[in-house]
Amino acid sequence: MLPRPLAYAQAPIDRAHHLRSDPAHLATLWSHPDARVLMMWGGKHLTTADAAPLPLPPTAIGPTPEQSIFLGLEGTIPVFAHDWGTAEEEPTGTPQDAVWRDLRENGPDLSGADASQHVYARGLILWHRRTNFCSVCGSGLTMTDGGHVRRCNNADCGASHFPRTDPAVIMLVTDGKDRVLLGRQASWAPGAVSTLAGFVEPGETLEQAVAREVFEEAGIHIAEARYIASQPWPFPGSLMVGFEAVASSETITVDPKELESARWFHRDEIKTFRDGWFAEGEGWALPRQDSISRFLILSWLHRPT
Numbered sequence: 001m002l003p004r005p006l007a008y009a010q011a012p013i014d015r016a017h018h019l020r021s022d023p024a025h026l027a028t029l030w031s032h033p034d035a036r037v038l039m040m041w042g043g044k045h046l047t048t049a050d051a052a053p054l055p056l057p058p059t060a061i062g063p064t065p066e067q068s069i070f071l072g073l074e075g076t077i078p079v080f081a082h083d084w085g086t087a088e089e090e091p092t093g094t095p096q097d098a099v100w101r102d103l104r105e106n107g108p109d110l111s112g113a114d115a116s117q118h119v120y121a122r123g124l125i126l127w128h129r130r131t132n133f134c135s136v137c138g139s140g141l142t143m144t145d146g147g148h149v150r151r152c153n154n155a156d157c158g159a160s161h162f163p164r165t166d167p168a169v170i171m172l173v174t175d176g177k178d179r180v181l182l183g184r185q186a187s188w189a190p191g192a193v194s195t196l197a198g199f200v201e202p203g204e205t206l207e208q209a210v211a212r213e214v215f216e217e218a219g220i221h222i223a224e225a226r227y228i229a230s231q232p233w234p235f236p237g238s239l240m241v242g243f244e245a246v247a248s249s250e251t252i253t254v255d256p257k258e259l260e261s262a263r264w265f266h267r268d269e270i271k272t273f274r275d276g277w278f279a280e281g282e283g284w285a286l287p288r289q290d291s292i293s294r295f296l297i298l299s300w301l302h303r304p305t
């Protein structure tokens with residue numbers, strides 16, 4: 001169970017920000033012979049039978065990119081994303097033998113570049129789907145700027161709305177020696193444990209959020225918190241900001257509204273964990289392959305002491 005590179009954290013593409021506000025240029029990119037479109041339907045991604053990404057040519061979508069999102073350039077190749085909605089019937093343009101898959105299921109199996117492009121597409125598509133009305137005046141919104149802005153249709157308002165990302169801190173709490181604090185929620189699979197995590201609140205630094213969440217959930221005080229890495233997590237719209245924190249107290253008091261249980265685990269015990277929440281066997285289990293929780297645990301476990 002060696003740590004592997006953090007999933008979804010590769011630079012997925014040249015975002016070519018300067019091209020987003022130029023509809024004529026976007027139309028030219030749409031007609032590029034090698035242009036490709038990542039497809040979503042009902043929250044699932046279009047894949048081949050063996051679960052590789054299956055982008056479509058723009059001609060499968062329509063003559064213009066107006067309802068598609070410009071993700072950027074991979075080399076000189078334009079890459080777009082398009083949402084085929086949420087209707088129960090499978091879209092008629094679905095290629096034969098293609099399969100719609102949920103990133104929550106096949107994400108851990110994708111290559112780093114593919115996975116990172118898919119979370120980029122997924123984050124934007126879910127934001128569009130959940131952002132139907134202007135939060136200033138309540139009017140409808142229209143997609144603009146290559147799908148990176150939604151603008152209010154009310155001329156007296158005209159507010160621009162930008163894609164939303166909700167920061168959440170996720171922290172591996174150690175005792176400064178050989179033990180870490182892991183918790184589990186009652187709804188998780190038997191034996192499943194994870195690092196603690198929670199959303200950042202207004203007026204709060206990331207470090208303050210780490211200390212507050214650990215105390216709220218487990219009653220543990222934090223002496224220091226050190227940033228490790230971050231990970232886009234568009235389920236639906238988070239950015240997970242990963243920390244390693246050192247506890248200054250030891251007695252755990254679980255908040256039953258947040259956790260079913262939490263306890264200290266020695267590093268030797270973690271080495272016996274099953275390789276994933278749904279891996280066969282009994283006993284404790286590491287979080288899923290693509291999670292930053294697992295990355296934080298294994299990075300700590302394998303760091304020279």
Ligand SMILES: [Zn+2]
Nearest residue numbers: 134137152157
């Ligand atoms: Zn408005």
